[in-house]
Amino acid sequence: MLRSSSLQPYADDLSVEVQAAIQEIGQYFGIPNPKVLILDHWHVVVPVVYNVSLPSRGAVDGIDIREQEPMLIRLSLNSYPHAAPFLLSDRKDFPRSRLSHLYFTTDDEPARLCLVRNNPHEWFATIKLRDFLDVGGQWLYKAATGQLDEDGDEFDPTRLEGNIGLKHIYRYDLINEVVSQNQRFIPDLPAALFIGGQLLKAGKVDSYQTNAHVPFIVFEKVRNAIAILSTEENEELVANPVFTFVFWDPDGAMDNLYLTSRPKNYGQLKLFFSLRGIDLHQALLKLEMLGAIPRLGLPIVFAIKRPRRVIGYNGNYEFINFLIVLPAEGVAAIDDSRKVKLQGHIEPFSKDMAVTLSDRNQTSASLYIGAGSLGSKLILHDARSGNLQIGICDDDTMLPHNLARHALVADRLGQNKAEALASIIKQFYSADKTDKITAITSNAIYLDKEFQEYQCIIDTTASVQVMNFLISKQLPTNTRYYKAEIADAGALGLLYAEGYNRNPRMDDLVNLASFNATKIEQLRTWRMNDAQREVTTLNVGLGCSSTTSVMADDTLGFHASVFSRMLAKATTQESQGMSGILAISSLDESKGSPSISTEYLDVQAFDILNCKAGSGWEVRLMGGIKELLFANGNRQAPKETGGVLIGIANYKTKTIHVFDIVVEPQGSHGTYCEFVRGNKGLPAEIDEIKRKTGEVIGYIGEWHTHPMNLKGLSTKDEKTIAELRVLNRTVPIPTCALIVTPDELLVYVYE
Incomplete structure (x- = not known):
């Protein structure tokens, strides 16, 4: 039973590319009016029948591959030809369980043939639809003769010594600006509040980071947001939010003395701050009462105003970074003997x-x-x-x-x-x-x-x-x-x-x-x-x-x-x-x-010529080729001259690229009304170009001049083109004829 028997005809408009593909499929299989059926919202299928050349005793191992094998060619409505077609079996009883090189599909989906080892869309970008259809036939033949697995042995499977705390990452300019402008969190305290976090790695605190200034006017919103976040379970959390407190001398006094003794415990830290006009303990109690101190490590920064700019930075403040790990009972329970760690400052990596x-x-x-x-x-x-x-x-x-x-x-x-x-x-x-x-x-x-x-x-x-x-x-x-x-x-x-x-x-x-x-x-x-x-x-x-x-x-x-x-x-x-x-x-x-x-x-820019024969092809001449053609025409005028074009054609984009010309090969001669292109030595010259370019660049067309300014093909030109079309289809390459008039280049391309 055929799957296509339950599919509905597609009645909406089709893109030009899909229409052309359906027409080519019809020509390949000899179907005058191919059916176009709806497979799903994104694809249509065209039912076809492949003639499979079976061995005299039928397909090997009794595999049910038939001489007349009904297939469906799937086309993407929106992405063809950039998305490749696929070949599906139209038979519900297709022997998928006995064949390799099929996509893994469910039982209610058509069996889908795997035609190419590489990405099928990439492969299709290099071939014509006719080649795709040919490979489909070869697949079926190989399935019937037991040759699908002949290349099957390959399988491709898929970063301060001592009592130094964790590093504190922040932008110097961020804190320097707030301190320089005396932007206090509350008026009676020479301190500012910043939001940051304990950065976690494998569930452990790796470092501290301070990201943004928090003025008092937005503090409540920030605090509430932190409270909500703290109650949520999140296994992927990479930071615990914390506040950083930055203090400075209340009088803005300048200090030109170097620090020689660092506080090792909370008692010494209080003394350090007291000598600079700040009662640290009372300040922390006040901040805790406001809800600004969660029960986590507490980073504290003291800003010392220096007489000159700090080396490596754009300000006169030096920042000393401390870390206190609070007891569970809060600030009031901090003992003077509690250790205080220094934190090394690191600038975060930034765009600047x-x-x-x-x-x-x-x-x-x-x-x-x-x-x-x-x-x-x-x-x-x-x-x-x-x-x-x-x-x-x-x-x-x-x-x-x-x-x-x-x-x-x-x-x-x-x-x-x-x-x-x-x-x-x-x-x-x-x-x-x-x-x-x-x-x-x-x-x-x-x-x-x-x-x-x-x-x-x-x-x-x-x-x-x-x-x-x-x-x-x-x-x-x-x-x-x-x-x-x-x-x-x-x-x-x-x-x-x-x-x-x-x-x-x-x-x-x-x-x-x-x-x-x-x-x-x-x-x-x-x-x-x-x-x-x-x-x-x-x-x-x-x-x-x-x-x-x-x-x-x-x-x-x-x-x-x-x-x-x-x-x-x-x-x-x-x-x-x-x-x-x-x-x-x-x-x-x-x-x-x-x-x-x-x-x-x-x-340099290429010169672009559009086909005068209406085939939709475009010829792109490398910079200098156009001038070379005119120069040769002018040199030989009023006699005609010509030669061959060297380049490559792309059927997918309908483009011919021309990179060189051969002028009057040996045996050529021109008169006032015609040019006969010679052939002596030309095949060897073309073969050498092909050899050096890895069989990519070669002969791609003919050119000759019309010095009498005939703006089109002559009768002889048309006859020559007809002969060339027969020959070129066997290569295959399009037939390209370029006419050089005294003031214009005319190109004719036929498939």
Whole structure:
């Protein structure tokens, strides 16, 4: 019985992308009008039938795979093509219990085929829908012939000696301002009240921290809030709230004497304060009566006015920090022999401190897409430099194997990476507002309004899927897209930055890196190494998890540090006329000791041509190609000239990137009315480009001139294009013809 028999037809509007996918499915299976059925609120399915070539005696081991296998192709209504389709069985009796490479689904859900070892959305970002459908057929064939498990042996599983009390953390300027302005808690007492807490670690007090001044006018609200908090049970509590009392000389007297004897007990502390005009015991009794002293450790700070600014600080007050642990009966029960501890003062880590220590004055609101090993290091570099406007997008959790290179450590295992990093950054900056440190736990392709909040988008996923998605998004004009990735097993780091008005665009830059393998040795080594990595089995993966890269943490850390410095430089560029960036970090260990180098290339805007044939394709010419084409046309006029285009095509974005041209290959000749392009030596020249670029960049189209200013294709051009379309479909590449007139470039692209 078919599951599709109980599904209802989908009658609402479909996106252009989904409509195109349904049409392609129909063409693939020979279905003139494919049915579109409602699977759930987010997906539709298209019923199809696969013809499976079974062994002569039927499927092996009696597994019920049929020659006519009914399947459902699931499409996302809102996210296709950034979200991959899935292949589901239309049969309720599909033999799921006897087949591997199926997703774990409940009995009332359709069996869902696992077609690829890696992330299916990432995989689909690199292929056409027809390829997806082909792999579905191969899966069924393998299921029928017992070959699904041929690659199944791999499985990929997931910080004052003596009687010194705990440290007291507070901002000097916070207390200095209150004391300097004589902001008393009550008029007859030279003291101020601050709210803070005992910071806990594993249930024990680790340190004290003072965060904010509490004037008398708001004291009651603060006290009541503390009372409520103290009665609640909270196993995750990281601080017990306490008040800190700061005292100063009631006459504002200046003291230029150094302290040589510190009080060791409460009696000596009272004397210390008495010599400075303060009856400490009576002051504490009065504060206790007001409800300002809970039964916890009592931090007391005495401010001594000095004749000059205190070294390292911006004020003339020196603060001496004491800690008294009160008896359960309260202040009245304090014995003079009760020990008093000194507390060491520590400035909390703050944005201002971070900026000063990092020597980085400019920070931009940054959205990081990807919080993996590379992303986590870049995020923390940025945060530690004082950036408190950081968004972190990642839907993945911290797994044990991530400990090899990730910035997070073992106490964060099982947590979402974005949330864990955001939590850590907020802990760094306990004295600052951190509401703009944001974790986004959804997949990047669901981002939309979030882009409005950031000037920098840093993509560390090395994901074609994410790149295609970001290319398709209309980003704010003040937002710049960066992409960072590590290649060639850690030997190479690549950082890309789009130019003004997103030109050059990210795909221009990524493909340019491959083309530059024809000029830059490190890039050539990378591309050629990639080309030599052989795939020997169909990419149908055990557990559908990607294999973790083999790379040392220090290798990744080197590239992350270089990227961080490059990003700091890039964010200072003037936006108007801003060029794109292709930055390369290289780590060469082939001769023993590591050799490192960096290269920083400015990339000018590409010239953009839209297809005149209405196919929706776009041709993007690297800076200088346009001028080169016109120069060649003018040189040969009034005769026609031409040659071939060197570049790459992307069917997902319907874009052709052109990085070079070949002018009049051997055997070419032109007249006043036509150009015949020769072929002698051209295949070898193209093959050499392909070899150096790892089979990425190659022949991508034809160009010739119309010196008589014919603004379109000639009859001969149309005939030649028709012939080329037949040949190019076997590669497959689109057929691209570029016409150079005296004042215009015209491009025609056909699939």
